[in-house]
Amino acid sequence: MKRYRRGLELLLVAVAAILVFLACSRVSPGTEDDGSDGGATIAPSVTPAEVTPTAELTPDPTATPTPRNTPTPVDDFVPPVKKGSKYADVDGQKGTLNERDYFRTAPGRNQRRIYRLEYRTKVVILNTVKSEFNEIWYKVAIVIDGQTEYGYVQASSVDLGTTPTPTPAKTGPTNIGQGDTTLRHGPDRDGDGIYVVTLDPGHGGAFTGAAHYGSIEKNMNLAVAIACKEYLEENYENVVVYLTRSGDQSIDPVSDVDDLEQRVHVADDYQSDIMVSLHFDADGGKYRGAEGLVPKGELNAKSMALSSLILQNLEKLGINNLGNRKRRSERSRYSYPDGEYMDGYLINRLAAEKGIVNCIIEHAQMDNESDFNDFCSTPEKLKKLGIADAIGIATYLDLKKK
Ligand SMILES: [Zn+2]
Structure with a gap:
């Protein structure tokens, strides 16, 4: 009997010990993930504890990132x-x-x-x-x-706005600007009966200009300039055309600003009556079309007449006509003594200072896919642009056809 009681006591202790053990293992952190395997619970370094955090640390690609504050400066x-x-x-x-x-x-x-x-x-x-x-x-x-x-x-x-007077039927050449023919260029500058045109293919050499769809602006500008020169000299009398560059080089290899200055010196050295800088624009691909940049001041009206005639001829090829723009420098250190701001474009300003009627033609937006494909993508298309420029220039100078 005594032996029997003792055996029972041992059994109770054992049961109690098992219960305590089970109670303890239930609180243990590994238990819930691991199901019923007590052994795994005791060994803390086993997989579950490591797998789970890895998954949590990887950022969820579908989660929306916290928006960042990008304040817009009021000015x-x-x-x-x-x-x-x-x-x-x-x-x-x-x-x-x-x-x-x-x-x-x-x-x-x-x-x-x-x-x-x-x-x-x-x-x-x-x-x-x-x-x-x-x-x-x-x-x-x-x-x-x-x-x-x-x-x-x-x-x-x-x-x-002009008052709507009935327009008399004119048989003369294309209207210039508001139809004011006095804006047309007068006697040539050096009085020898020959008009001098300087075409300025933008950029060159290390200065590439814009580059899109595998084309580089400096090369396109030169192709247009050569086509324009050839068309003018082959088809019209009393005109001589110079180029500020005839190959792939800059005029001043060191500085972009000096380069622009040199281009105007070239035009001035040739006693040019007009100077036309040839470019393509790339303004983010949103816009389509051609734009003229003209100087302010005394030469504004004539320069705008020249530029408008070129733009009108580009428009005939189907190019959107964005019109003329004169950019003022918005910095006061570039203002004249009377407070009037100077031209923002150096070529416009320097050529106007030399008394040369001038404009910069941005023929099309070369980073706009349809402008590029329609007007810039082949040598033939670039040649058409040069011819349109030539007809505009010839109309402005009232050149006689050969
Ligand atoms: Zn350019």
């Missing part, structure tokens, strides 16, 4: 480009923008921009005011998305 904020479609319904003289420009809260190029207005935006002039630099500005009304809005644009950016 640089320009709302999306919107186009004034029709004249605002208010009284005042009508005008259209002769270049892309900004619509501002107050007169002055240092004033806040409200919208960037596209070339040919229609405005109604409500008032003429002066900026702090004595520039003439207009308070205007424009239509943006059907709403009339008020603001300021610089007067020189606005062509005044």
